[in-house]
Amino acid sequence: xxxxxxxxxxxxxxxxxxxxxxxxxxxxxxxxxxxxxxxxxxxxxxxxxxxxxxxxxxxxxxxxxxxxxxxxxxxxxxxxxxxxxxxxxxxxxxxxxxxxxxxxxxxxxxxxxxxx
Amino acid sequence: xxxxxxxxxxxxxxxxxxxxxxxxxxxxxxxxxxxxxxxxxxxxxxxxxxxxxxxxxxxxxxxxxxxxxxxxxxxxxxxxxxxxxxxxxxxxxxxxxxxxxxxxxxxx
Numbered sequence: 509x510x511x512x513x514x515x516x517x518x519x520x521x522x523x524x525x526x527x528x529x530x531x532x533x534x535x536x537x538x539x540x541x542x543x544x545x546x547x548x549x550x551x552x553x554x555x556x557x558x559x560x561x562x563x564x565x566x567x568x569x570x571x572x573x574x575x576x577x578x579x580x581x582x583x584x585x586x587x588x589x590x591x592x593x594x595x596x597x598x599x600x601x602x603x604x605x606x607x608x609x610x611x612x613x614x615x616x617x618x619x620x621x622x623x624x
Numbered sequence: 625x626x627x628x629x630x631x632x633x634x635x636x637x638x639x640x641x642x643x644x645x646x647x648x649x650x651x652x653x654x655x656x657x658x659x660x661x662x663x664x665x666x667x668x669x670x671x672x673x674x675x676x677x678x679x680x681x682x683x684x685x686x687x688x689x690x691x692x693x694x695x696x697x698x699x700x701x702x703x704x705x706x707x708x709x710x711x712x713x714x715x716x717x718x719x720x721x722x723x724x725x726x727x728x729x730x731x732x
Contacts, residue, residue: 554724608675609657610714611669611722612680614670615668616667
């Protein structure tokens with residue numbers, strides 16, 4: 509079982525950078541890819557991006573130019589940075605461990621609001 | 625890009641009834657790449673089914689997945705009160721890499 513916990517600012521200024529960290533209990537394993545999924549209030553799920561244990565990344569094309577996902581194995585955590593945010597980036601952000609082509613273990617989620 | 629369509633949008637049923645949820649893809653996809661999730665208000669989604677028909681760890685056997693090609697189904701054989709929730713299907717492999725359907729709400 510993998511447990512994940514998101515942390516980071518709940519409020520970000522427009523045009524600023526959204527930064528979140530996900531702490532992983534049990535450590536960053538090569539069994540999983542390390543993902544971010546977001547959900548705007550009252551809307552559906554949108555996959556943001558992922559990184560593997562070895563450092564490979566895949567990003568949602570709609571966010572790719574603004575997005576960085578990184579993994580810090582020494583700290584058992586992975587991170588999300590999304591630049592030049594607008595109100596459209598307001599969402600609950602989930603960190604997720606994926607395997608078998610599915611999002612298997614989810615964090616509880618953290619709401620990030622983009623507003624001045 | 626593969627588009628996922630879920631139907632119906634809302635399914636109104638009672639405890640004990642059978643729920644049949646549909647997920648259709650705009651192009652044929654491999655069974656390996658289809659998953660289903662349950663989400664309750666204020667909670668993170670939970671993986672129910674992966675590989676179109678494989679129950680995730682701890683998922684009761686009243687949940688089953690089936691289908692192939694472009695048509696996939698999540699069946700809840702007998703609804704329990706805790707099953708009233710939102711359900712999403714997901715495909716892996718197109719653009720974006722993980723693509724979620726719009727969801728089906730199962731209401732009491």
